[in-house]
Amino acid sequence: DAGITQSPRYKITETGRQVTLMCHQTWSHSYMFWYRQDLGHGLRLIYYSAAADITDKGEVPDGYVVSRSKTENFPLTLESATRSQTSVYFCASSEFSTLSYEQYFGPGTRLTVT
Amino acid sequence: ELKVEQNPLFLSMQEGKNYTIYCNYSTTSDRLYWYRQDPGKSLESLFVLLSNGAVKQEGRLMASLDTKARLSTLHITAAVHDLSATYFCAPRIDSGGSNYKLTFGKGTLLTVNP
Numbered sequence: 001d002a003g004i005t006q007s008p009r010y011k012i013t014e015t016g017r018q019v020t021l022m023c024h025q026t027w028s029h030s031y032m033f034w035y036r037q038d039l040g041h042g043l044r045l046i047y048y049s050a051a052a053d054i055t056d057k058g059e060v061p062d063g064y065v066v067s068r069s070k071t072e073n074f075p076l077t078l079e080s081a082t083r084s085q086t087s088v089y090f091c092a093s094s095e096f097s098t099l100s101y102e103q104y105f106g107p108g109t110r111l112t113v114t
Numbered sequence: 115e116l117k118v119e120q121n122p123l124f125l126s127m128q129e130g131k132n133y134t135i136y137c138n139y140s141t142t143s144d145r146l147y148w149y150r151q152d153p154g155k156s157l158e159s160l161f162v163l164l165s166n167g168a169v170k171q172e173g174r175l176m177a178s179l180d181t182k183a184r185l186s187t188l189h190i191t192a193a194v195h196d197l198s199a200t201y202f203c204a205p206r207i208d209s210g211g212s213n214y215k216l217t218f219g220k221g222t223l224l225t226v227n228p
Contacts, residue, residue, distance in 0.1 A: 031214075042202060042220040043157075058215065090156065094214075100162040101206065101214060102147065107156050 002026045006091050006106040014114055019078045021109050023091030031094040032074040033103065034058075034066065036087040043090065049074055081113045116141045116207050120219035127193050128227055135222045137186040137203030146186045147216060148177050149202045157202065161188075193226045200224070 004025040013019050023032065034046040035058075045058030047066040055066050063085060065077045078085055091106040117140040127133050137146070145164050149157040161170045163179035163186060170177050174197065176189045186203055200223045204216040 033215075035218075040220065043204075043218040045215060045217075048215065092157075100164065101145070102159055102162055103216060104159070105149075105157040 004091060004093055004104055004106040006089075006109050008109060009107065010110050012112045012114060013081050015082060016080050019081050019111065021076045021078075021089055021091075021111070023074045023076070023106060025072055025074075025091075025093040025104075025106075027093060027095065027104075028071055029093035029095045029104075030071075031103075032068065033092040033094070034064075034074070034076045035090045035092065036060065036085075037090060037108075038087050046076065046089075078111075081111075083113050085111065086113045087111060116143070116205065116217045118203065118205060118217050118219040120201075120203055120222050122222060123220060124223050124225075126225045126227060127190075129194055130192050132192065133190050135188040135190070135201060135203075135224075137188070137205075137219055139184050139186075139203075139205045139217070141184075141207065143181065143184070143205035143207055145206050146179050147204045147206065148186070148188055149204065149218075151200045151202065151221070153199075160201075190224070193224075195226050195228065198224055198226045 007022045033048045035043040044060050049055045049068045052071050089109045092103040094103045119138045121136045148160040151157045161177040166181040168179045174191045179186045200221045202221045204218045
């Protein structure tokens with residue numbers, strides 16, 4: 001299906017484990033973003049990518065790793081999960097060439113670290 | 115660093131009433147986005163405000179942008195229950211080169227009561 005998808009939608013993991021959240025978009029958008037949403041903080045940018053093989057840190061990058069070998073995929077890895085990383089994670093994409101530069105969001109992944 | 119303040123953070127209103135949500139931001143931004151989020155759902159784009167003085171309306175919602183005052187407003191006219199949601203504003207900054215990031219406010223939780 002066209003659009004932006006995230007998997008898994010729900011994940012429970014233990015402290016110290018590695019977890020990878022997947023994001024896939026079918027629009028061939030140049031830009032992709034990872035946010036986390038926590039009560040009282042709104043959305044905070046973790047990492048973003050302007051194109052394949054180009055990534056940059058956002059506001060809260062510590063403890064996360066990203067890669068982007070293909071335009072359509074932007075996985076987010078928690079190398080050693082901590083309880084403070086319990087959150088809802090949203091992936092978004094945006095097209096560089098459109099005037100509005102609107103970001104389109106995926107459905108989210110709810111991650112619980114025990 | 116761009117700071118974004120939304121007021122109020124919580125808004126309970128009666129059906130049929132009018133109200134305004136305010137979004138103030140601290141540094142220069144060339145455009146601003148408003149998003150809506152229903153409980154447990156993803157973010158949905160409402161408005162893209164591209165220049166100073168821009169005004170956009172959709173149904174009972176009207177958004178405006180004053181880049182000189184670094185202020186955007188979201189006005190609700192004759193509220194109905196279906197408007198109950200969390201509303202986020204997100205000014206866009208140029209983070210260097212061709213990279214653009216959105217900085218989200220903490221959101222305004224709107225509850226419309228019968």
